[in-house]
Amino acid sequence: MTYDLAIIGGGPAGYTAAEVAGKNGLKTVLFEKKALGGVCLNEGCIPTKTLLYSAKLYQSAKDSAKYGLSIENIDFDLSKIIARKNKIVRKLIAGIKAKMAEANVEVVVGEAIGIENGEWRMENEGIGILCNNVVYHAKKLILCSGSEAAIPPIPGLKETDFQTSREVLENKELPESLLIIGGGVIGIEFATFFNTLGTKVTVVEMTDEILGGMDKEIAALLRAELTKKGIEFHLNTKVAAVQNHQIKIEKNGEKQTLEASQILLSAGRRPLIKDLKVNEWMQTENPDIYACGDITGQSMLAHTAVKEAEIAVNHLLGKNEKMSYKAIPGVVYTFPEVAGVGLTEEAAQQSGITYSIKKLPMTYSGRFVAENEMGNGLCKIIEAADGTILGVHLLGNPASELIVIAGIAIEKGMKSDELKAIVFPHPTVGEIIRESL
Ligand SMILES: Cc1cc2nc3c(=O)[nH]c(=O)nc-3n(C[C@H](O)[C@H](O)[C@H](O)COP(=O)(O)OP(=O)(O)OC[C@H]3O[C@@H](n4cnc5c(N)ncnc54)[C@H](O)[C@@H]3O)c2cc1C
Secondary structure, three states: EEEEEEEEEOOOHHHHHHHHHHHOOEEEEEEEOOOOOOOHHHOHHHHHHHHHHHHHHHHHHOOHHHHOOOOOOOOOOHHHHHHHHHHHHHHHHHHHHHHHOOOOOEEEEEEEEEEOOEEOOOOOOOEEEEOOOOOEEEEEEOOOEEEEOOOOOOOOOOOOOOOHHHHOOOOOOOEEEEEOOOOOOOHHHHHHHHHOOOOEEEEEEEOOOOOOOHHHHHHHHHHHHHHHHEEEEEEEOEEEEOOOEEEEEEEEEEEEEEEEEEEEOOOOOOEEEOOOOOOOOOOOOOOOEEEEEHHHHOOHHHHHHHHHHHHHHHHHOOOOOOOOOOOOEEEEEOOOOOEEEEEHHHHHHHHOEEEEEEEEEHOOOOOHHHHHOOOOEEEEEEEEOOOOEEEEEOOOOOOOHHHHHHHHHHOOOOOHHHHHOOOOOOOOOOOHHHHOO
């Protein structure tokens, strides 16, 4: 039997592509070797946000006196926090299974490979795919096989009992101290979780600031907030070697040894297939084969994967929408949250365009002050000379929700006065964006 479309990988890219294709009448087969939902649902976005929510409630309970409440005997049980996370994951996987059934997608559990030495070969009946010793044929193929944690060649690391973001999610006991190699988004979210529950957390970052790729001023402000909470940061610092629980670091030629009861390696992710090039419709060099999500190495975010999958399926359905990376929001679910979309100040500087910066402290928002006793934050807007909004960067809750407003404005090419003409409800923290313009 020949399918219209075969999809390899059941993460956000794969299940979105399958749903759109199935609903549009394409005979679709989806191969998944582990669990539907991919990294995002099983060991990424959803598990981490579930754990962070428990930690946030714990922190709120501890801070309750600031709001005139008294809560006694505040405590937590890590095994129950993990069990709840697993329950949420199971529930959401069931939701995806139901979506696949509704869209008439055939889901095959198993590892899919090209029929000849792993190569995707076009045969008379279509592209040949081998899974569980059965050959499937499809007219088109979308590769959505995702990414894995990058393991840098640090001397001694392989012989050490280190964890990546996957294993750390299953910790039954709270480590006394945790050393995180890598101050990117994933590392900093785990730093927040463990710090909030009482672990002594140290972050070692090779570059001069955490959250590479986000606006540096906002990242530095977050780092200051997290430092106040007791997280120790070593910037411009290289991990030279790891031995058991000792980490040898180097900064400006000076050597130091750090110790921690547990090491979390969070040094980025790499696509399962290297150097896959795609065009604006997500087609690879072979026009019958598309690639979406982390596998392309473009943005490594779930919402990008979803959009790319929609673009790819729409293209093979004959529509001509091109993928745009202009307004992909980035969110860091720390306490406080960080979010940004569009150009950072650094990117604006490098591009050589004329721009101006508009900034307001979050405390200009009445709602923010009411809900964040002693809280700090910033709303920073990057505007082109003609008033077009180029970038918005936020520190302060609920940045993860507010960034959608900015994303819409940037995607639609709105100017500041156009966004300012919109009525925002009062009192909301979102008013800060309107007020900053
Ligand atoms: C700790 C962590 C936190 C994260 N938090 C966020 C967040 O808050 N927000 C966000 O946007 N992103 C987040 N991400 C990133 C997000 O998880 C990824 O961008 C997203 O999962 C990419 O989706 P994908 O469909 O491309 O790939 P994946 O989700 O990686 O799915 C790929 C799937 O393909 C399957 N597969 C691979 N090869 C084969 C094969 N040969 N045959 C069959 N199946 C195969 C795999 O088993 C996997 O299920 C996080 C990542 C991590 C690790």
